[in-house]
Amino acid sequence: MTGMKLYLLLLSLFSSSFLFSQVRFSSDFESGSMGEVKLIDSVWIKTSPMDSMLTLSYEVYSRFDPLNPIDTSLEPSSRWYYFRITGVKGKQLFINIRNSEVVRPFYSYDNTHFTRFDLSENVNKGAINKIFTRDTVYISYFIPYTCTHLATKLSDWSKNKFVKEEQIGKSQQGRDIWMMTITDWSVNDQFKKKVWIHGRTHPSETPSSWHLEFFVDKLLDGSKHSNAILANTIFYIVPFNNPDGVYGGFSRSTSTGVNIEINWDKPDSLTMPEVLVLKNKISELTKDRSFDLLLNMHSQIANNITYWVHTAESTSDEMFRKQLLLSHLTINNNPYFCAADLSFSNLAPKYAEGWMWNKAGNNCVAITFETPYTFYKNQGNDQWVSLDNLKDLASNSLIAVSDFLEISSPTRVLADIKVKNNKKWEKIEDNSVIYFGNDCMTTNLNLKGLKVKANVNFLEPGVYNIFSWSPGISSKNSVEGTNCWKEIGTVFVTQKGKYSWKGYSEQINGIADKILFVK
Numbered sequence: 151m152t153g154m155k156l157y158l159l160l161l162s163l164f165s166s167s168f169l170f171s172q173v174r175f176s177s178d179f180e181s182g183s184m185g186e187v188k189l190i191d192s193v194w195i196k197t198s199p200m201d202s203m204l205t206l207s208y209e210v211y212s213r214f215d216p217l218n219p220i221d222t223s224l225e226p227s228s229r230w231y232y233f234r235i236t237g238v239k240g241k242q243l244f245i246n247i248r249n250s251e252v253v254r255p256f257y258s259y260d261n262t263h264f265t266r267f268d269l270s271e272n273v274n275k276g277a278i279n280k281i282f283t284r285d286t287v288y289i290s291y292f293i294p295y296t297c298t299h300l301a302t303k304l305s306d307w308s309k310n311k312f313v314k315e316e317q318i319g320k321s322q323q324g325r326d327i328w329m330m331t332i333t334d335w336s337v338n339d340q341f342k343k344k345v346w347i348h349g350r351t352h353p354s355e356t357p358s359s360w361h362l363e364f365f366v367d368k369l370l371d372g373s374k375h376s377n378a379i380l381a382n383t384i385f386y387i388v389p390f391n392n393p394d395g396v397y398g399g400f401s402r403s404t405s406t407g408v409n410i411e412i413n414w415d416k417p418d419s420l421t422m423p424e425v426l427v428l429k430n431k432i433s434e435l436t437k438d439r440s441f442d443l444l445l446n447m448h449s450q451i452a453n454n455i456t457y458w459v460h461t462a463e464s465t466s467d468e469m470f471r472k473q474l475l476l477s478h479l480t481i482n483n484n485p486y487f488c489a490a491d492l493s494f495s496n497l498a499p500k501y502a503e504g505w506m507w508n509k510a511g512n513n514c515v516a517i518t519f520e521t522p523y524t525f526y527k528n529q530g531n532d533q534w535v536s537l538d539n540l541k542d543l544a545s546n547s548l549i550a551v552s553d554f555l556e557i558s559s560p561t562r563v564l565a566d567i568k569v570k571n572n573k574k575w576e577k578i579e580d581n582s583v584i585y586f587g588n589d590c591m592t593t594n595l596n597l598k599g600l601k602v603k604a605n606v607n608f609l610e611p612g613v614y615n616i617f618s619w620s621p622g623i624s625s626k627n628s629v630e631g632t633n634c635w636k637e638i639g640t641v642f643v644t645q646k647g648k649y650s651w652k653g654y655s656e657q658i659n660g661i662a663d664k665i666l667f668v669k
Contacts, residue, residue: 172237173206177213179261181296181353183399184233185211185249195242203281207244214249215400216407220420224409227401229451230354232290234261239285247276251451252291252523254534259284264293266534292449292523293537295350295359297325297397300389303363304328310370311335312380318388319427323405325393327427332369332385334377339384343555344435347445348388348428348502351411352402353395355449357521360537362389362447364544378559379552386435391424415499429505436509442555443476444516446502453527455487455543458518459626460497465507467581471624472515474584478633480519480550486526486533486543489628493520515554519547553666556586560610561669565651567618567662569593570601575662583621583661584633590621590663593655600655604665609649613642614667616651618658635666 177184190207197203212231218224228249235243247255253275256264259282271280278289307313312334317326333342349362366387369376390396394405403409404422413425421429435441450456457477462470481487498504503516510516521543525534533539549562558564569575569591579589593600616639622632638657643649651665658665 173241174236175208175210175233176236177233177399179234180298180397181294181399182232182234183213183230183401185213185228187211190244190246203240203242205242205244207246209246209248211248212250212401213399215403216405218403218407218409220408220416221412226403226407227354229401230291230399231255232288232294232399234286234288235282236286238282238287240281240283242281243278245278245289247278250276250291252276254524256290256293257282258288258290259286261288264288264290266536291354292356292535293360295356295363295396297390297393300328300359303366304330304389307366307370312370318431320423321392321394321404322423323394323397325397327388327390327393327424329431330366330385330387330389332366332380332387333383334380337381341382343383343443343557344386344439344441345383345443345445345551345555346386346432346435346441347447348391349447350390350396351392351446352409352448353392353399354401357449357523357535357540358447358519359389360540361521361544361547362387364541365547368545368548373561375552375559375561376548379548379557382557383552383555386431386441388428388431391428394424411502412500414502414505428502432506433509440510440513441506441516442514443551444503444506444514446516446518448518448520449523450520451523452520453522453524454491455522455526456491456493456520458503458520459492459494460503460507460517461494464496464498466512467624468512469507469515471581471584472512473517474624474633475586476515476517476550476554478584478628479553480547482550482634484543484546486528486539488528489633491528492626494626556664560608563606563609563614563667565604565606565665565667567591567602567604567658567665569662570603574600581624584624585621585661586619586664590661592661595656595660597660598654598656602653602655602658602662604651606649606651606667608647609643609667610669611643611646612669613640614669615640617666617668619664619666620659621661621663641667 175187188209192206194202195205212228214228215226254266254272256266258264272278308315312332314331318329319327349358398405408422410422410425413422459473506516522535575591575593577589617635618638620632620636622629
């Protein structure tokens with residue numbers, strides 16, 4: 151009897167050890183990243199009179215980036231993790247992820263379709279508790295966006311008649327840095343607006359890549375609005391500024407540990423090749439005429455979208471107003487973004503925006519746009535960041551950019567509001583309010599019935615909702631109901647051609663700036 155007990159005990163221990171030995175952690179794949187793994191505990195839990203389940207507890211340490219050899223005071227980041235576990239089917243795993251901060255990360259059984267852990271599986275930050283139903287699972291900080299995925303998208307986009315791709319340089323490790331030029335090539339470039347967008351400076355910031363992908367998809371969707379944008383704009387888009395960091399699964403650095411986001415003011419000997427590539431290309435493209443807009447696409451751990459608006463003290467009153475105009479156009483009719491989310495900072499030459507300011511001054515609005523990884527705090531914890539709402543956000547971003555550049559289409563027409571009696575109106579051109587163009591007109595709200603109008607050279611037949619831009623004070627805090635498109639009526643256009651809208655000062659709240667017709 152004693153021998154039988156000893157035999158059963160040894161069998162139990164052997165079986166437990168064998169089952170545990172089948173569980174393997176690895177990150178030996180593209181964008182994979184993981185540090186040390188420690189087994190904390192393993193125990194059999196009786197789940198029924200005839201059955202038991204092996205429960206395993208691990209601590210997984212996310213990997214730190216290499217030490218930064220240029221900015222030596224910076225602590226290396228360990229935000230990103232993306233690893234594979236095999237041998238997990240039917241086992242309960244408790245995984246405590248150290249060194250990183252995200253809550254509700256993602257998992258996938260096929261490394262293609264990713265699902266966010268639900269609240270019951272990730273009650274506390276970094277602590278995962280789940281019984282996996284398949285033998286292999288991938289766990290990641292956010293849905294990965296790899297070099298291979300980008301190569302597939304570049305191949306798809308290159309088939310579009312509006313897209314031209316070129317390799318503009320090489321990374322430290324010799325990977326290609328690609329740029330797309332997107333425009334309607336049948337239209338002369340002379341009067342087109344010019345927009346530069348670059349992304350993925352920080353490899354962990356995959357939501358920004360999904361946002362940018364959906365932005366490009368929307369730009370190329372063949373709609374009347376998108377085609378009008380392309381007829382009036384040239385987009386220069388560099389999806390990955392840091393392909394080595396993306397491929398190697400780093401958090402905020404290149405493979406050598408350098409954070410190239412703050413590498414723009416260094417001497418050439420300390421400037422990373424990725425930054426030199428962008429500097430050289432931008433200089434080439436702006437030799438005759440500046441960009442109108444430069445967007446630096448990022449993602450942040452804070453639970454909100456934001457633009458990093460540079461203060462007037464570090465730029466100019468005009469630049470501050472223009473940044474706020476773009477910001478509020480992006481906020482307009484956007485359920486994920488509000489004015490309270492905006493961030494403000496002094497412009498510094500170590501950033502791309504500071505370098506661009508020194509080149510172009512007020513001629514180019516250069517600004518960083520951040521998406522979150524987790525949730526949009528203004529929607530509560532139920533509205534978590536997903537590919538679906540990043541797609542919605544991309545559509546909103548494209549509309550904001552086209553409105554900012556004052557580009558009209560058959561379905562979205564912008565026009566200036568003209569006043570009839572100039573003596574009762576005052577011109578504002580001192581950047582004190584957030585208006586379009588170079589100035590706007592204002593009058594005393596007590597003066598009722600002052601006539602205003604807006605002439606549109608071309609409108610297709612149809613029903614249009616009409617909005618007027620409601621400028622507010624140019625400051626960090628917007629007054630509610632200002633700096634937005636306010637609906638003022640509806641018109642039915644029966645005949646194709648010129649159209650003249652006529653209204654009164656009280657309809658536009660006493661400020662004559664822009665009017666918008668949305669079909």
